[in-house]
Amino acid sequence: MIVAKEFALAHGLDYQIEIAGWSMTSDAYHFVAPNFKTVTRCIAECISDSGISSHDIDVVNAHAASTKVGDKVEYHALKAVFGDAMPPVSANKSLIGHAMGASSAIESIFAMEGMLKGTVLPTINYRRDPELDLDCVAEGARRLDQDYVLKNSFGFGGCNSCIVFHRKA
Numbered sequence: 001m002i003v004a005k006e007f008a009l010a011h012g013l014d015y016q017i018e019i020a021g022w023s024m025t026s027d028a029y030h031f032v033a034p035n036f037k038t039v040t041r042c043i044a045e046c047i048s049d050s051g052i053s054s055h056d057i058d059v060v061n062a063h064a065a066s067t068k069v070g071d072k073v074e075y076h077a078l079k080a081v082f083g084d085a086m087p088p089v090s091a092n093k094s095l096i097g098h099a100m101g102a103s104s105a106i107e108s109i110f111a112m113e114g115m116l117k118g119t120v121l122p123t124i125n126y127r128r129d130p131e132l133d134l135d136c137v138a139e140g141a142r143r144l145d146q147d148y149v150l151k152n153s154f155g156f157g158g159c160n161s162c163i164v165f166h167r168k169a
Contacts, residue, residue, distance in 0.1 A: 017112045020148065020166035021050025027158035033069050034154045040077040043152065046162035047081065050148070054082050057164070058146040059120050059137075061111040063154045064091030065098055074152065075132050088144065090114075090137045091123040104153040108163065115146045115167045 008015045023046035029035035047054050060078060064071055078086055092107045099106055114120055119141050126138035151163045 016168050017115060018166050018168065019163055020052065021046050021048070021164040023049055023162050025158075025160045027160075029158045032067075032156055034073045034160070035158055036073050036076055036080075038158060039073055039152075039154055039160055040080045042154075042160040042162050043077055043081045043150065046150065046164055050164040050166070052148060052164070055085055057082070057087050057148050057150045058144065059087055059111075059114075059149045060089045061107055061149055061151045062089050062091045063152040064089075064093055064123070065154075066091075066093065070154065072132070074154065075134060079133075084133075086133075086135065087150075088120060088135045088137050088142065089123075090120050091126075092121060094124045094126065095121065104151070104161070107153075108151055108165070111149045111151050112165055115149055115165060118143055118145050120144050120146070 005015055005018045023042045025038040025042040027035045027038040029038065047057065063074055078089070092110045093103060096106060110121055120137045122140050122142070123136050123138045126136050128136070147167050149165045151165065153162070154160045
């Protein structure tokens with residue numbers, strides 16, 4: 001199987017970021033509400049597929065559709081995977097709105113561009129929930145060198161996907 005990195009190198013092209021790991025889960029749990037177990041499994045399998053530890057993830061580019069149930073499920077899934085070592089979290093939908101099927105692609109572009117520039121975009125209009133111990137990038141863009149970024153996407157009907165992006169050293 002040829003993956004993007006090998007394809008680029010075979011054609012004399014360079015690359016700056018590669019997909020280090022990915023995962024997909026599906027559960028048909030609810031039309032719009034995510035399921036904690038399958039979201040957690042998707043995140044954990046993605047990190048495992050990348051061959052790194054959860055401690056290597058520098059930033060989470062969250063799905064974060066700004067629904068109380070969805071955001072709490074995502075938070076608790078991240079907490080289950082990362083424990084007390086949860087990296088900073090950014091939610092790009094707060095800046096652009098929910099573009100439905102295009103959201104993941106747009107947010108992935110933001111995540112990759114942020115990796116190249118050493119910047120994490122802010123989450124605007126964020127209200128801290130005292131029940132959630134979360135380092136949400138919300139006070140403006142944050143300078144941060146990033147080697148690995150986890151991108152979460154959780155869709156209608158329990159279709160979930162996660163990608164780990166890796167910046168070439």
